[in-house]
Amino acid sequence: MNIVPKKSTSTVPSLRNKVDNDLISFQKDMNNLMGNFFNRGELAIPQIFETSLYPSVDIREKDNKYLLDADLPGMKDSDISIDFYNNTLTIKGEKKSELETKDEGYLCVERSYGSFQRDIPFEDAVNEESIKAELKNGVLHVELTKKEKAPETHRKIQIKH
Numbered sequence: 088m089n090i091v092p093k094k095s096t097s098t099v100p101s102l103r104n105k106v107d108n109d110l111i112s113f114q115k116d117m118n119n120l121m122g123n124f125f126n127r128g129e130l131a132i133p134q135i136f137e138t139s140l141y142p143s144v145d146i147r148e149k150d151n152k153y154l155l156d157a158d159l160p161g162m163k164d165s166d167i168s169i170d171f172y173n174n175t176l177t178i179k180g181e182k183k184s185e186l187e188t189k190d191e192g193y194l195c196v197e198r199s200y201g202s203f204q205r206d207i208p209f210e211d212a213v214n215e216e217s218i219k220a221e222l223k224n225g226v227l228h229v230e231l232t233k234k235e236k237a238p239e240t241h242r243k244i245q246i247k248h
Contacts, residue, residue: 142178142205142227153209153231160225167227171215175208176229 142157157178159167167180181202209231217232 141203142180144205144207146207151233153213153233155207155227155229155231157205157227157229158225159222159227162222162225164222167222169220169227169229171213171218171231174213175206176218176231178205178207178227179203 142159144155144157147154155176159180162180162182166182167178170177170179179202182200212234213231214234217230219230221228
């Protein structure tokens with residue numbers, strides 16, 4: 088039975104942080120409760136609740152830019168693909184296993200391997216040509232500059248008779 092809610096495939100920078108933090112706190116409480124229940128003697132199961140390939144991101148808004156940091160430990164830039172389409176940033180990647188053969192001597196396996204994709208839509212239009220990305224110490228830093236807003240104009244339209 089899977090009681091862990093799936094993570095959304097998108098994050099919109101907005102005022103949802105409080106709700107998101109409450110949900111994350113609730114999820115951790117449930118994970119701890121289920122972990123304590125199942126990890127008793129004969130009922131012990133592997134700790135799968137906290138593992139995920141889904142990269143965690145922080146998104147800040149500063150001046151006329153969005154600054155995004157995504158945790159991608161152990162990955163190289165050749166393992167990651169970044170695309171921007173329809174005002175949505177897509178981060179794709181694959182974390183490959185470092186082991187060639189399976190060893191039955193494992194006592195605990197918590198690291199995840201495989202493919203992931205994270206789609207992050209932005210409310211304000213972004214200048215696609217100015218997007219910069221850098222991978223440093225397992226953290227992907229992406230800088231997205233907002234497009235200049237066109238000045239609002241008002242024009243009275245005459246109706247022909």
